[in-house]
Amino acid sequence: VPELPEVEAVARDLRRALASAVIEGVTVHRWDVIDGAGRRCGALRLGGGITGVLRHGKQLALVGKDGSVLVVQLGMTGEFGVVPGRAPMIPHTHACWDLDGGRHLRFVDPRRFGGLTLLDGHEALAERWARLGPDALSLPAQWGEAIIHRRTAIKAALLDQGAVAGVGNIYADEALALAGIQPARPCRKLSKHDVAKLRSALCSVLRAALRSGGSTVRTYRRLGGGQGAFQAKLRVYGRSGQPCLGCGMTLRSAQVVGRTTVWCPTCQT
């Protein structure tokens, strides 16, 4: 389940693996995972190489030598692999780039919640990312002022990519646990102090996860198939029925805004 730390880990892997790589060709196995710019193979070659890998929230952008931009959303199960040419084909490979030296970059996504979007240039990317909220790693100080007026549960606001970009179910629960706030609490019942605590909890939990290479829960893999390590440090996610690490009370679980949500009934109010 790639969220901000996992996507950032992939971005760093890609920067290292694709530095000075040349794209010699592209094979698309499923056009329906690719959106935009006429869906031409030629355009997917990104001018023959990738000059940069950007990230905002959970979205990645591969910037081509010709200025074109390929936006990547990993969804639930999307992953990249850079493999030697003789590597066996694996199922659900939707696109495969031929790199210099016989290597391949492939995009694999069994569940197909992810996808690729080809944009004309940086302006279109800026426009797209302007529709997202601020990246969760660098929330502006005034972020709290907007959040506090929403009519939803605080968890819904955290999951709304237009409010803050990069948070999914795992880190929403983790940040709320760290901040001592119940997921179902209405935004309007949060004090300025609560929101400030939440902002710093988000930042610290995401940074800690990033240092561990993200959380591998079920499906997420790094570029070379490596796993993250942060799943061992999760306080609440996936621990329903187990004791709270703070007070020992049994962690509760319920559906909140349609998502499985875990919290401590005493530490979080």
Next chain:
DNA sequence: ACAGCTCCCTGCATGC
């Protein structure tokens, strides 16, 4: 306008 649902899809765990 906005909140809250359903649906998309596959792999894996569980139950009979």
Next chain:
DNA sequence: TGCATGCAGGGAGCTG
């Protein structure tokens, strides 16, 4: 052992 069922979830799109 094998089959059916349920669950996981990001985001588009629809409903009330």
